[in-house]
Amino acid sequence: ETGVTQTPRHLVMGMTNKKSLKCEQHLGHNAMYWYKQSAKKPLELMFVYNFKEQTENNSVPSRFSPECPNSSHLFLHLHTLQPEDSALYLCASSQEGTSGRLYTDTQYFGPGTRLTVL
């Protein structure tokens, strides 16, 4: 176990549904990430939160909406998805440094949520 949990592990949804993915980290980290892993493509960074503030959004469509209520929890709200959004969604966390200081910034990943959009 890496100390990062994700629920649900599997999700099947229709294009008109609204669902949410949940991630929780028990490592005391201050940064959390959402990645998308599609078959035969590199991992795509979607969102980054540092100290609960979103710091990066890599041109992700608005049908994906992240939420970070505290430094231990991260959500990904899904609505009106497309079949091409079917993928493994991975959450990760790390301990990032403040200005002028660098930490080890190893990212620890959860097991992922396998999403299928029908």
Place this chain on the structure above:
Amino acid sequence: AQSVAQPEDQVNVAEGNPLTVKCTYSVSGNPYLFWYVQYPNRGLQFLLKYITGDNLVKGSYGFEAEFNKSQTSFHLKKPSALVSDSALYFCAVRDLASGAGSYQLTFGKGTKLSVIP
């Protein structure tokens, strides 16, 4: 911009033989380099990393990697492969020139390692 290349989609090796999974990188500054492993239907597990210091880095499960600055490579190695090492391996890089405010970790496409009994 930073990038990572894993030139082999698949590597096959006999059990007990040494294995190498290749990775080359491109950054504008000094690199942080990582290797992760992914077993079927699982997330990525951290294996090892290079930040600075000794070019030979030792990690989990008997894996090691050698940082070669002149060749911009960070190949993953293991002296004797096990069937249980069969998995998908990812190399990743972060450019130190980006500073503490940038969190972009760029991953390669992955190399599938198959260890044959």
